Amino acid sequence: MSDSCFVVRLNRYLDLTPTEKKAVASLEREPRDYPSGSMLWQEGDDLSELLIVHQGWALSESRLPTGKRQILRFHFSGDMIGASGIAFRDAPSSIVAATDMVVCRFPRRALGETFTEHPRLAALFFSISQMESIDLYDRLRALGRSEGKARLANLFLSIAARMRAVSGQHNPVIRIPLTQSDLGDAVGLTQVHVNRLIRQMTEEKLITRNRSTVTLVDEPKLIELARFVDRFSALDSSWFPSPRG
Amino acid sequence: MSDSCFVVRLNRYLDLTPTEKKAVASLEREPRDYPSGSMLWQEGDDLSELLIVHQGWALSESRLPTGKRQILRFHFSGDMIGASGIAFRDAPSSIVAATDMVVCRFPRRALGETFTEHPRLAALFFSISQMESIDLYDRLRALGRSEGKARLANLFLSIAARMRAVSGQHNPVIRIPLTQSDLGDAVGLTQVHVNRLIRQMTEEKLITRNRSTVTLVDEPKLIELARFVDRFSALDSSWFPSPRG
DNA sequence: CGCTATCTTGATATGAATCAATAGCTGTGG
């Protein structure tokens, strides 16, 4: 049996025992495909599953009644989506596929079973969902207290950091399948203003962008400009219970 | 034995069994006092405890190297602080007491034990920590896509909603022990600008503020202005495992 | 009673939004 995508993800943080792997794999549902642009779910939907991104890019967004949109988070390969919807039943944001996607599904019901049978996995779920909070803290910091150029720099750097953590490679060219409007909605600026800022940043030889790629030309300067802290730190599993089976 | 403060908090969401209560209470450490203005911990500190606010107000903040500050969250009676620090060892933000406080402490080690012995409590911890994410989503939405007045309105309304959920009372007067600078650092505006906005909002008969109280004079208008959604929804415990003992 | 925090208010500067028009791509169908 090849590892399920959930297992692959969890195993990145912890060496799962064969029993644990089996438990997770047996509860997982068939992966599902979503075409670019489709909606995995909408704000307010009643959620019954936790998702893991297997392939592709998605984004959490929320629309204000004015029609404005705020992009809250990006989700890449390996990310867990929907933990807060599990706890509170209705989704606090919509999830949209930014590229074609393949997604693994884990039913809410199964989560209860897993918590009982495999406390160590429960601890792992708990920890993984904390990454979400940490990421949100960083976005907040950036939005609240910095100006446009720094916000964009921050966005690019944090996407790069997360993608590099997944790929293990350190490439200055990152693929960001977002339009200028998307970028604006993520950092709280207008598309027009994003355009001007990107031009300026290009002139200043900080970045380069075309279509769906961004190149971090002068990464040290970007880091300074954004006052970026790469918060990626290893999971602390010292308090985890020992595995069963 | 009177219920520990952690038990009181958890019991608000779930009817704990006597065994569960006992388990939590026995692991809890002595409560601790903190005077107003003191720091419960600093960004980057190595955390070994989860805290529950018993009395008082605290805030999570983060300082940028420029000296600017972003307030990320407020913590009231009953709130759990430090979940993300438990998962990742170092705190992603500092916690400052905004008033005198009494805080209950739950050691990280005990969390592992609890996860093993009481899966239902594990599920509860998991869910409670999701509230943090949901709160952060809302702050982010407000910061990214609305103007000053709406941000302030949003802040006041969300504080009111949370305090009312705790107190069970629906009072238009809420105690907010924050200066104008604090408010500014929470919503991403200058103290000076906060001052002007509050004056305007007072003239428009939306609110009243003096010292440490804010009165929501015209709550319907505020809700409309802020496009506020009270996301407080009951915990969905349908997937929780059944209790042990 | 004076000290230090906090708050108030004005004048000015600046970042970003808005409005508006044009230019480039990309994919589709004839």
Place this chain on the structure above:
DNA sequence: CCACAGCTATTGATTCATATCAAGATAGCG
């Protein structure tokens, strides 16, 4: 293979929200 439709990006002119700088005014506190 071209022409057109429909996004996406570029650019300018103008307005608006918010920051900055600066100077008092208040008020709680030791």
